[in-house]
Amino acid sequence: MVTTSITVDDTGFLRLVLARADDALVLGHRLSEWCGHAPILEEDLSLANIALDLIGQARSLYALAGAASGHDEDQLAYLRDDRQYRNLLMLEQPNGDFACTIARLFLYSAYIDPYWRMLATSGSELAPVAAKAAKESAYHLRHSAEWLIRLGDGTAESHRRAQDALERLFPWTGEMFEPLPDDVAVPVAVWDAQVDAVLAEATLARPAPKWQQTGGRAGRHSEHLGHLLAEMQHLQRAFPGATW
Amino acid sequence: MLHQELARRRDPMWRWERPLLREISMYAQGLNQSDPAAVTASPEAARFQARIDAEDKIEPNDWMPEAYRRTLIRQISQHAHSEIIGMLPEGNWITRAPSLRRKAALLAKVQDEGGHGLYLYAAAETLGVTREDLVDQLLAGKAKYSSIFNYPTLTWADIGAIGWLVDGAAIMNQIPLCRCSFGPYARAMIRVCKEESFHQRQGYEIMLTLCRGTAEQKAMAQDALDRWWWPCLMMFGPPDAASQHSDTSMMWKIKRFTNDGLRQKFIDATVPQGHYLGLSFPDPALRLNPESGHWEHGPIDWEEFRRVVAGGGFCAADRLDARRRAHDEGTWVREAAAAFAAKRTARKEAA
Ligand SMILES: [Fe+2]
Ligand SMILES: [Fe+2]
Numbered sequence A: 001m002v003t004t005s006i007t008v009d010d011t012g013f014l015r016l017v018l019a020r021a022d023d024a025l026v027l028g029h030r031l032s033e034w035c036g037h038a039p040i041l042e043e044d045l046s047l048a049n050i051a052l053d054l055i056g057q058a059r060s061l062y063a064l065a066g067a068a069s070g071h072d073e074d075q076l077a078y079l080r081d082d083r084q085y086r087n088l089l090m091l092e093q094p095n096g097d098f099a100c101t102i103a104r105l106f107l108y109s110a111y112i113d114p115y116w117r118m119l120a121t122s123g124s125e126l127a128p129v130a131a132k133a134a135k136e137s138a139y140h141l142r143h144s145a146e147w148l149i150r151l152g153d154g155t156a157e158s159h160r161r162a163q164d165a166l167e168r169l170f171p172w173t174g175e176m177f178e179p180l181p182d183d184v185a186v187p188v189a190v191w192d193a194q195v196d197a198v199l200a201e202a203t204l205a206r207p208a209p210k211w212q213q214t215g216g217r218a219g220r221h222s223e224h225l226g227h228l229l230a231e232m233q234h235l236q237r238a239f240p241g242a243t244w
Numbered sequence B: 001m002l003h004q005e006l007a008r009r010r011d012p013m014w015r016w017e018r019p020l021l022r023e024i025s026m027y028a029q030g031l032n033q034s035d036p037a038a039v040t041a042s043p044e045a046a047r048f049q050a051r052i053d054a055e056d057k058i059e060p061n062d063w064m065p066e067a068y069r070r071t072l073i074r075q076i077s078q079h080a081h082s083e084i085i086g087m088l089p090e091g092n093w094i095t096r097a098p099s100l101r102r103k104a105a106l107l108a109k110v111q112d113e114g115g116h117g118l119y120l121y122a123a124a125e126t127l128g129v130t131r132e133d134l135v136d137q138l139l140a141g142k143a144k145y146s147s148i149f150n151y152p153t154l155t156w157a158d159i160g161a162i163g164w165l166v167d168g169a170a171i172m173n174q175i176p177l178c179r180c181s182f183g184p185y186a187r188a189m190i191r192v193c194k195e196e197s198f199h200q201r202q203g204y205e206i207m208l209t210l211c212r213g214t215a216e217q218k219a220m221a222q223d224a225l226d227r228w229w230w231p232c233l234m235m236f237g238p239p240d241a242a243s244q245h246s247d248t249s250m251m252w253k254i255k256r257f258t259n260d261g262l263r264q265k266f267i268d269a270t271v272p273q274g275h276y277l278g279l280s281f282p283d284p285a286l287r288l289n290p291e292s293g294h295w296e297h298g299p300i301d302w303e304e305f306r307r308v309v310a311g312g313g314f315c316a317a318d319r320l321d322a323r324r325r326a327h328d329e330g331t332w333v334r335e336a337a338a339a340f341a342a343k344r345t346a347r348k349e350a351a
Helices: A013-032 A041-069 A073-078 A098-120 A127-152 A156-177 A188-201 A223-232 A234-238 B002-007 B021-030 B043-053 B066-085 B087-091 B100-125 B131-139 B156-174 B183-211 B215-234 B246-251 B259-277 B302-309 B316-329 B331-350
Strands: none
Touching: A013 A041, A013 A073, A013 A098, A013 A223, A013 B100, A041 A073, A041 A098, A041 A127, A041 B100, A073 A234, A073 B100, A098 A127, A098 A156, A098 A188, A127 A156, A127 A188, A127 B331, A156 A188, A156 B331, A223 A234, B066 B087, B066 B100, B066 B131, B066 B183, B066 B246, B066 B316, B087 B100, B087 B156, B087 B316, B100 B131, B100 B183, B131 B316, B156 B183, B156 B215, B156 B259, B183 B215, B183 B259, B215 B259, B215 B302, B316 B331
């Protein structure tokens, strides 16, 4: 029996796991787009490392979701449509320039790094995955913070680009703090302190608070996710049921 | 095994803190500029050849004939460029890989190729050139790279075929280079070869999965073999009778086997693997010679080879465009990193 699109009744635990898994997969996919095209060879390797970590996290989480939903990791990744994806809107946005890619990785890592550390000691079913992810996210945070500081305090052009990236990305950051079922909550103040410290060193200004766009957790995405999935899911959709 | 491979992490070193490198290397290039014909007769040249004959490794600070240095710079930098350009055809499928496991493995593989480029540029730099200058030559269209990467990757099976055949051919070429007379190149090759053989097994496993899959998947695998087979045979370079660089390279133990010898080894190793997959080779003349034990092949289209090396073929313009775009769009990033490093140094000195 060939499976085409699937829908998952993701209430409770499944909502939490899929949200975190989709975040990791979608950001990992975006970062993998840089491979072969980065500004310097060392950065081709670093961004690929980070993408590999994130795809690995997604796989561990889909494995847990699979046990609860009866679908394997590839069915969950390749056979859900965008209305079924639960990732943060910020992570599905196109990469933009290098400043935008780095700023997004930083803003997300500044949230997810303390999150994984809290979750690792929470007694949650996700704790083992969180413990491993926390080691990786610490590196992602350090790497992106170092680059943001370099760009902010580099040349006039890099400063302008980094500041533009922050202005563009900040309206998407509020969504990270939307509560998920049975989850630990990273205090906004923890994220604020991390972000403010790095922006100060980078000589960048924190954008003024304005509207916050949400909807990703409920499957209401921007137009970009559909294209990302069309590309990513192409073979699984074109040859239903084949093994790769 | 796969997982261990993926868990590996490479922390790149930063280049920005080496502002003097360019000047140092220009100085080094000014040295040793004597005419190669004149030095072969010199006592240094005789000592040098004696060391090579004794299988001694030549290290960057040792005396070497200028022609030896030039040959190595050309060969190592072409090899490095090939690794970097080689990221593109496979990178073409990272976002479309058909499963999460394949996606991670392909991304790790393309990343490995970038790492090979890094080691090789570093090996070339020990000879008194800079990576920046070598990359400029590539982007200006003045440097060569392996013609195989000017062919397009059209289907997922091409990712299997590249791993199996292109990495397989690369291994045949590179295993003898692990014993190359120039120390840094030989050591880089030892590291590279371990990863290439992992890539080759991974590619073959993709082919095997396709050939054991649906009829459409098997047809995809056959089509990929049909398109990649001849270009892979060309990877070993022109036939020995027409090769410009072979004799001196053999004398210097940069090269240990002839182009035709390596090509034959590759064919002998690969044909049974293809038959095990249940695939056929696009060469009606391919036959096992029972006396020699070697597979004999039909004529190779060297006209196509010359055209593709010279920038013809499907993708040469696309490949260089992609590298130029990455380089140009990254200029402001490299400038920012250099400016930041300079500021930090100035602050340290002021403190
Ligand atoms: Fe390689
Ligand atoms: Fe390889």
